[in-house]
Amino acid sequence: MAGWVDHAIFWHVFPLGFVGAEHERTQVPAGEVRHRLHHLTRWLDYVVELGCSGLLLAPVFESSSHGYDTLDYRRIDPRLGDESDFEALVQACQERGLRLVLDGVFNHVGHDHPAFTQALAEGEGSEAAKLFQFYWESTDDQGEPAHEMFEGHPGLVTLNHESDAVVDLVADVMCYWLAKGIDGWRLDAAYAVPTSFWHKVIPRVREQFPDAYIFGEVLHGDYAAFVREADLDAVTEYELWKATWSSIDTVNFHELVWTLGRHNDMLDSFVPQTFIGNHDVTRVASQIAEQRHHEHAFVILLTVGGTPSIYYGDEQGYTGVKEQRAGGDDQVRPVMPESPDQLSDLGRGLQHVVQELIALRRRHPWLHRARTQVNDVANGTITYVATGEGGESVRVGLNLTDEPFVLGCDDSERVLAGHAEVASRAATVPPHRWVVLGQE
Structure with missing residues (x-):
């Protein structure tokens, strides 16, 4: 893994929502371009002030609707802008020292992708047909030759990952944008793609771009085996995401303890990509009912090992519930103001806490690779020590209860973040607060 990733903290953005783009590509007249990426560029100083060192973007390529139904991997979505707008964003990130990682949707394409349209027109044996998994002897409900779809969605046509042509396509696209100045890739729905496919693609990319950070979206299973077999740097650690908000919301830190044990095992072979929110899940401020405990989720995210990302708006306490219906992602993919100056003051307190933790x-x-040892746990309180490979450490205490919580500490430790009264080798954390202790 590239050395720069050891210091990476990403701000994760869903661009089509962020800039207020049309929901459907057809809502933009053919040939027109909406130059909206500058809206995102105006927020880069905010990203730096927050303390993040990278920008992680959901899809930016031309698509039919939500970005995950790609039409052209080499064209910026006209609802966002054009390639010159993207080049300006890359330059603006580089000027600020921000790394830029894109979302690669390489499991499937949109039903209206030109290659799929060509395959339907030219039939079995055509070059275009090699890109997809057809069953020519059957037809589907639309009267088309039967074909694989992502999770049964007719608008998302699965690529044929056994085809050398698809290996070439994906490797070429990844290298194309890395050559344009990006720093890495998030591989969407990587779990749905055979690891043998990634094993063919990734070495070709690394040969040209050895410093690229490449991680895959994996929901569950043997994370370490997936990373190893696919030649990736990391995968998304949904286990820690779930345990973080769930243990806080239900006031049951025992769930977190079990997951932190699994987390330590993963760190023996790779550093997971960690998060408490993204474009596919209900926002953490809606998952945790008690508003005073939203801070605690950020404490966990930023004091355990991993490569963390913060989903835009979470640091402001934005709420939003993901629903299983058409348009059900809209609440978690909102439009942002024209500039950070227009943010409500309501989120300023949480923003300052996140800045403090970053x-x-x-x-x-060294926290990037830190192992976590739980020293004390009850339903509503927990103490753990995060220790680096060189022996560095910090002590973390979280209190979800109505009573003060006392944790033992060394005489040399002091409050690095949060709130506690330290005296006589003990720190007292007020009700519903938290503390990070250590030496500096």
Whole structure:
């Protein structure tokens, strides 16, 4: 894994929602371009001030609707802008020292992708047909030759990952945009693609771009085996995501303890990509009913090992519930104001807490690979020590209860973040608060 990733903290954005783009590509007249990426560029100083060192973007390529039904891997979606707008965004990120990682949707394409249309027109044996998994002897409900679809969705046509042509396509696309100045890839729905496919693609990419950070979206299963077999740097750690908000919301830290044990095992072979929110899940502020405990989720995210990302708006306490219906993602993919100056003051308190925690992590970059040892746990309180490979450590105490919580500490430790009264080798954390102790 590239050395720069040891210091990476990403701000994760869903661009089509962020800029207020049309929901459907057809809502933009043919040939027109909406130059909206500058809307995102105006927020880059905010990203830096928050303390993040990278920008992780959901799809930016031309698609039919939500970005995951790709039409052209080499064209910026006209609802966002054009390639010159993207080049300006890349330059603006580089000027600020921000790494830029794109979302690669390589499991499937949109039903209206030109290659799929060509395959339907030219039939079995055509070059275009090699890109997809057809069953020519059968037809589907639309009267088309039967074919594989992503999770049964007729608008998402699965690529044929046994085809050398698809290997060439994906490797070429990844290298094309890396050559344009991006720093890495998130591989969407990587879990749905055979690891043998990634094993063919990734070495070709790394041969040209050895410093690229490449991680896959994996929901569950043997994360370490997937990373190893697919030649990836990391996968998304949904286990820690779930345990974080669930243990806080239900006031049951025992769930987190079990997951932190699994987390330590993963760190023996790779550093997971960690998060408490993204474009596919209900926002953490809607998952955790008690508003005073939203901070605690960020504490966990930023004091355990991993490559963390913060989903845009979470640091402001944005709410949003994902629903299983058409348009059910809209609440978690909102439009942002024209500039950070237009943000409500309601989120400023949480923003400052997140800034404090990011600053702590950047002062202690060893946290990227830190192992976590739980020293004390009850339903509503937990104490753990995060220890780096060089023996560095911080002590974390979380209190979800109505009573003060006392944790033991060393005489040399002091409050690095949060709130506690330290005296006589003990720290007292007020009700519903948290603390990070250590030496600096």
